[in-house]
Amino acid sequence: MNYKHLLLLLSLVFFFNSCDDDTDCCPPLPEEEAEFESGIFVLNEGNFGSGNASVSFIDKDMEQMESKVFMNINGSELGDTAQSIELYEDFAIIVVNVSNKIEVVNRYTFESLATIDTELMNPRYAEVTGNKIYVSNWGDGMDPDDDFVAVFDLADFSFIKSISVAEGPEKVLAVNEKLFVAHTGGFSFNNIVSVINTGNNEVEDEIEVGDLPNSMVVDGSNLWVLSGGKPSYAETETAGKLSNIDVSNNQVVEEFDFPDSSMHPNNLSLEGSDVYLTIGKTVYSYNMSTMQPSSEFKLEEPALLYGFEIHNGKIYVASPNADFTGDGMLYVYNLSDGNLTDQFSAGINPNGIYFND
Amino acid sequence: MNRNLFHLILIFFCGCLGVEAQNDSINWLEEVRLSDVKLKQNSEGQFVKELGDSLIQQNEPLLTSLLKFNSPFFFRENGYGMVSSASVRGTGAAQTAVVWNGININSQFTGQTDFNTINTQVFDNISLRPGGGSVVYGSGAIGGTIHLNNDFSFEDGSNNDLQIGNGSFETYQAAYNGNFSSEKTSLNIGVSGISSENDYKYLGTDKQNENGDFYNISLNASLARWLNDANIIKFYSNYYQGDRGFSGTLNLPSNSKYEDRNSRNLLEWKSFTANLTSSLKLAWIKEEFKYFENRDSENFSFGEAETGIIKYDLGYEFLPGMKLNLIADYNIIRGDGSGIDNAERKIGGFSALWNHDLEKLTYEFSLRQEITDNYNPPLLFSAGGNYRFSENYLLRINTSRNFRIPTFNDLFWQSGGNKELDPETSLQGEIGNEIRLQKFQINLTAYFMDIDNLIRWVPQENGTWRPVNTSNVHNYGLELFTNWSGAIGGNILSLSGNYAFTKSIDQETKKQLIYTPQHKITFSGAYELDSLVFSFQSLYNGSIYTSSDNNYELDSYKLVNLGAEYAFAKSPETSLRLQLHNIFNEEYQSMPSRIMPGRSFNTSLIIKF
Numbered sequence: 001m002n003y004k005h006l007l008l009l010l011s012l013v014f015f016f017n018s019c020d021d022d023t024d025c026c027p028p029l030p031e032e033e034a035e036f037e038s039g040i041f042v043l044n045e046g047n048f049g050s051g052n053a054s055v056s057f058i059d060k061d062m063e064q065m066e067s068k069v070f071m072n073i074n075g076s077e078l079g080d081t082a083q084s085i086e087l088y089e090d091f092a093i094i095v096v097n098v099s100n101k102i103e104v105v106n107r108y109t110f111e112s113l114a115t116i117d118t119e120l121m122n123p124r125y126a127e128v129t130g131n132k133i134y135v136s137n138w139g140d141g142m143d144p145d146d147d148f149v150a151v152f153d154l155a156d157f158s159f160i161k162s163i164s165v166a167e168g169p170e171k172v173l174a175v176n177e178k179l180f181v182a183h184t185g186g187f188s189f190n191n192i193v194s195v196i197n198t199g200n201n202e203v204e205d206e207i208e209v210g211d212l213p214n215s216m217v218v219d220g221s222n223l224w225v226l227s228g229g230k231p232s233y234a235e236t237e238t239a240g241k242l243s244n245i246d247v248s249n250n251q252v253v254e255e256f257d258f259p260d261s262s263m264h265p266n267n268l269s270l271e272g273s274d275v276y277l278t279i280g281k282t283v284y285s286y287n288m289s290t291m292q293p294s295s296e297f298k299l300e301e302p303a304l305l306y307g308f309e310i311h312n313g314k315i316y317v318a319s320p321n322a323d324f325t326g327d328g329m330l331y332v333y334n335l336s337d338g339n340l341t342d343q344f345s346a347g348i349n350p351n352g353i354y355f356n357d
Numbered sequence: 358m359n360r361n362l363f364h365l366i367l368i369f370f371c372g373c374l375g376v377e378a379q380n381d382s383i384n385w386l387e388e389v390r391l392s393d394v395k396l397k398q399n400s401e402g403q404f405v406k407e408l409g410d411s412l413i414q415q416n417e418p419l420l421t422s423l424l425k426f427n428s429p430f431f432f433r434e435n436g437y438g439m440v441s442s443a444s445v446r447g448t449g450a451a452q453t454a455v456v457w458n459g460i461n462i463n464s465q466f467t468g469q470t471d472f473n474t475i476n477t478q479v480f481d482n483i484s485l486r487p488g489g490g491s492v493v494y495g496s497g498a499i500g501g502t503i504h505l506n507n508d509f510s511f512e513d514g515s516n517n518d519l520q521i522g523n524g525s526f527e528t529y530q531a532a533y534n535g536n537f538s539s540e541k542t543s544l545n546i547g548v549s550g551i552s553s554e555n556d557y558k559y560l561g562t563d564k565q566n567e568n569g570d571f572y573n574i575s576l577n578a579s580l581a582r583w584l585n586d587a588n589i590i591k592f593y594s595n596y597y598q599g600d601r602g603f604s605g606t607l608n609l610p611s612n613s614k615y616e617d618r619n620s621r622n623l624l625e626w627k628s629f630t631a632n633l634t635s636s637l638k639l640a641w642i643k644e645e646f647k648y649f650e651n652r653d654s655e656n657f658s659f660g661e662a663e664t665g666i667i668k669y670d671l672g673y674e675f676l677p678g679m680k681l682n683l684i685a686d687y688n689i690i691r692g693d694g695s696g697i698d699n700a701e702r703k704i705g706g707f708s709a710l711w712n713h714d715l716e717k718l719t720y721e722f723s724l725r726q727e728i729t730d731n732y733n734p735p736l737l738f739s740a741g742g743n744y745r746f747s748e749n750y751l752l753r754i755n756t757s758r759n760f761r762i763p764t765f766n767d768l769f770w771q772s773g774g775n776k777e778l779d780p781e782t783s784l785q786g787e788i789g790n791e792i793r794l795q796k797f798q799i800n801l802t803a804y805f806m807d808i809d810n811l812i813r814w815v816p817q818e819n820g821t822w823r824p825v826n827t828s829n830v831h832n833y834g835l836e837l838f839t840n841w842s843g844a845i846g847g848n849i850l851s852l853s854g855n856y857a858f859t860k861s862i863d864q865e866t867k868k869q870l871i872y873t874p875q876h877k878i879t880f881s882g883a884y885e886l887d888s889l890v891f892s893f894q895s896l897y898n899g900s901i902y903t904s905s906d907n908n909y910e911l912d913s914y915k916l917v918n919l920g921a922e923y924a925f926a927k928s929p930e931t932s933l934r935l936q937l938h939n940i941f942n943e944e945y946q947s948m949p950s951r952i953m954p955g956r957s958f959n960t961s962l963i964i965k966f
Contacts, residue, residue, distance in 0.1 A: 051608030233772035280818035326904030
C-alpha cells in the first residue's frame with residue numbers, strides 16, 4: 001500500500017469523522033479538482049493478462065468522453081482485468097480481478113487513496129457497510145473449497161478477516177446488518193445466496209435460490225434475487241428463477257420459475273416501482289403482481305450486454321467488440337421506447353457503468 | 358497384398374498396362390531414402406525450402422527459434438519456451454500444418470502445433486512449404502506446411518553427433534544423433550533435451566520472468582530394412598515429453614504448469630514392382646496434456662487424443678516421369694478430456710495425384726475427397742506446374758483448394774461446442790519466380806488466398822461462447838527467399854535473406870487481422886576461415902495489430918544474434934561454439950505483456966565421430 005496515500009486517506013477519514021478526538025486535523029480537499037463531480041464512469045476490463053484495464057468518463061451533458069481516467073490522474077496503469085467498482089460516499093473502490101488488488105480512489109477527483117493488494121485472490125465485487133469493505137473472492141479457480149469474502153477496514157484499509165464461503169461468490173449486497181452474497185459458482189455452478197452477519201462477520205445462513213444467481217435488488221425488506229439458470233452446455237439446462245427473500249428471517253417467501261429452460265434472465269433492475277430484466281439482448285419489464293415478464297424491445301447494437309444499467313429513464317449498455325479485442329462501446333437508450341439516444345467509444349472490453357450524481 | 362492384386366487395381370483404374378516396364382532406380386532411391394516422397398514429387402508450382410541438419414544443429418532446439426530466424430513466417434510467443442504459434446502468409450495459428458514424416462500432427466484439440474513443443478535436434482531436415490497442401494497434408498495446410506523429416510541412408514557405416522551446451526538463465530541442453538547403416542538396414546537414433554530456469558529479466562522493468570521454467574526431451578528412432586530386392590519396411594517413432602511452468606505476463610503472475618506427452622509412430626511397407634510402387638502405412642499418434650492452474654495443487658485439466666491411420670498408396674509410372682498415385686486412407690480419432698467427453702471421429706479419404714515431368718515443363722493435378730459424418734467435406738484439389746525458361750529462370754504456378762476441419766474443441770467442447778460447423782476452406786493461387794545465377798538464387802512468390810467460413814469463438818446473446826463460421830478473409834502478399842554464396846579472400850561466405858509482405862484483410866471490416874505483421878525480414882550469414890566460422894542471424898518484425906479494430910498494436914522489433922565456432926580437433930572432429938543472442942538487448946514482445954529475453958549467450962561443445 002502506498003504510504004503517502006495512506007496518510008492522505010487517514011486524514012480524510014478523520015475529516016469525515018468530524019475530527020472528534022484529533023488535535024491536528026486534516027486539510028480539506030481542494031474543491032476545484034472535483035473533475036468528475038457528475039457524470040458516468042465506464043469500467044473497461046481490458047484484455048486478460050495484458051494489464052490494460054481502464055476507466056472512461058462521460059460528463060453529465062453527455063458531450064465529452066475522457067478515457068484512461070485512472071492513468072491520467074495517477075500516472076500508473078489501473079491493472080489487469082478490472083471487474084467492478086463500488087461507489088460509497090467519496091470513495092470509488094475498483095476491484096481488479098487478475099491483479100488481485102483493489103484500487104481505492106476519490107470518486108470525484110479519481111486521485112488514488114490506497115491500493116489493497118493483500119489477502120485477495122480472484123476478487124470479484126465489493127460492498128461497503130458498517131465502515132468495512134467486503135470483497136468476494138473465488139480463490140484458486142480450480143479449487144471449489146477456498147472461496148472467501150475478505151473484509152477490510154474502510155478507515156485504514158487494513159485487513160480484518162477472511163470469511164470462508166461456498167463456491168463462486170459473485171455479487172454482494174448489504175441490507176441492514178447483513179451482507180448477501182450471490183454464488184454463481186465461479187468455474188462451476190452454484191445456487192445459493194449466503195448471508196454474512198456484518199456484526200460478527202460470520203456466515204449465518206445459506207439460502208437456496210435458482211442456479212447461477214446473477215443479480216440482486218432490494219426493495220424495502222424484500223431482497224429480489226434473479227438466477228440465470230444453468231446454460232445449455234451444463235449437464236441439465238435449467239430455467240432462470242426469481243426469488244423473493246425476506247431479509248429479516250432469510251426465508252424465500254415467493255419464487256417464480258421462468259417457463260422455458262432456455263430462458264436465462266439477467267440484469268435485474270429496479271427503476272422506481274418498475275422491475276426490468278434482460279434475456280439475451282431483449283429487455284423485459286416484469287410485473288411483480290402477476291409475476292410475468294413482458295418483452296419490451298431488443299437492443300440490436302451491442303455485441304452483448306456485458307454491462308447493463310437502468311438509470312433515470314435511460315438504459316446504459318457496455319458492449320465489447322464481438323471478439324473481445326479493441327475498443328468497445330457504451331450505448332444509451334430511452335427506457336420508454338428503446339430508441340438509441342447516444343453512443344460512445346469506450347475502452348477495451350467495457351463491463352460496467354457507474355454514475356456520479 | 359500380392360502383385361496380382363496391384364495389377365487388378367491398376368487395370369480397374371486405368372486399363373492401360375501396355376507400357377514398357379522399367380526400373381527407375383532414381384525414383385526408388387527417393388522412395389527409400391525419404392519419409393515423405395510427396396514433398397519432393399508433388400510440390401510442382403510451389404517452393405520448398407529445406408533447412409538442413411547443420412542449420413538445425415546451430416540453432417536452439419526449439420522449433421520457434423529455428424524458424425523465426427530462418428523463414429519469413431511470423432511467430433507469436435508467450436515468452437521464451439512458452440506457447441508459440443505460427444502465422445504463415447497472414448493466416449491464423451491453426452492454418453499451418455506441421456507434418457512429421459508425412460503425417461499431420463496438429464493437435465486434435467486446438468488444430469495447431471505449439472512450436473515450442475517440437476525439439477528440432479532429432480530431425481535430419483526441416484522443410485518449409487508455403488502455400489496450400491490439404492490434398493496431401495490434410496487439415497490446416499492453408500497458409501503452409503512445415504515438415505519434420507528423418508531420412509535413411511544405406512552407406513554401410515555409422516556416424517555420431519554429440520552436442521552439449523549451456524547458456525544464460527540456467528539453460529542446459531544435450532543432443533545425440535547416430536546413424537548406422539548397412540546395405541540392407543538403416544537405423545537412426547536421436548535424443549535431445551533442453552532445460553531452463555528461464556528467469557530472464559524483463560527489460561525496461563524491475564521484474565523478471567517468473568514461473569517460466571521448462572524442460573523437454575525428444576526421442577527419435579527410425580529403422581529401415583530391405584526384406585528383399587523389392588520390399589522395404591520402414592518404422593519411425595518419436596516421443597516427446599515436456600513440462601513447463603507457464604510464465605505470467607507483465608501484469609499477471611502465474612503459478613500454472615503444463616505437461617505435454619506426445620508419441621508418434623509410423624510403420625510403412627513399400628514394395629516396388631516394375632512401374633508400380635505400393636505403400637501401406639499404419640500410423641498411431643497420441644497427444645496428451647495436463648494443465649495445472651496451480652502447480653502446487655493436484656487439480657488439473659487434461660486432454661488426450663489418439664489417432665490411428667491406415668493408408669494405402671499405389672503409384673504407377675506410365676512412362677518415365679509420368680505417374681499416377683491413387684491413395685485410400687482411413688483415420689479414426691478418439692479424444693477425451695476435461696470439457697470433451699469421449700469424442701470420436703472417423704474420416705475416410707480418397708486421393709488421386711497425377712504427376713508429369715516433361716523436358717521443361719513439370720505439372721501435377723491432384724484431388725482429394727473425404728467421407729465423414731463429422732463435417733461436410735469439400736472436394737480438395739491442387740493444380741500446379743513449373744516451366745523452365747532457361748537455366749537461370751523457372752516459373753511456378755499453382756492453385757489449390759484447402760481446408761481446416763473443426764477441432765475437437767470446436768465440435769465437442771461442453772460449454773459451447775458446435776456440431777454444425779463447416780470446415781474453413783481456402784481457394785488460393787500463386788505465381789513463383791526462381792532466378793538462379795552462379796552464386797545467387799532468388800525465389801519470389803506472389804499469392805492470393807480467399808478463406809471462407811473462418812471458425813471463431815464468439816459470445817452469444819446469452820453470454821456463452823460458441824464457435825461459428827464467420828468471416829471471409831483475403832490474404833495476399835509477396836514472399837522472397839534469397840541466398841548467395843561465394844568466396845571472399847579464399848574463404849567461403851554465405852548469406853541468406855527472407856522477406857514477407859503480408860496483407861490479411863477481413864472482408865467485413867476491411868481491417869488487417871490481428872497478429873499478422875505486414876513486414877518480416879530475416880538476414881543471416883556465415884564466413885568460414887579454416888577451422889573458425891563466424892555467423893550472424895537477424896530479423897525484423899513489423900508492428901502487429903492486437904485488436905480487430907486496429908486501434909492497438911505492438912511495436913516492430915529487430916534482433917541480431919552472433920556466433921563463432923572453432924574446430925580444435927580433427928579426430929574426433931571436435932568444436933566449440935559460442936553464441937550471443939539479441940546482442941542489442943532489444944526489448945520486444947510478440948504477444949502483449951509477454952516480454953521476451955534480452956541479451957543472452959550459450960556455449961556448446963560438438964563432437965562428431
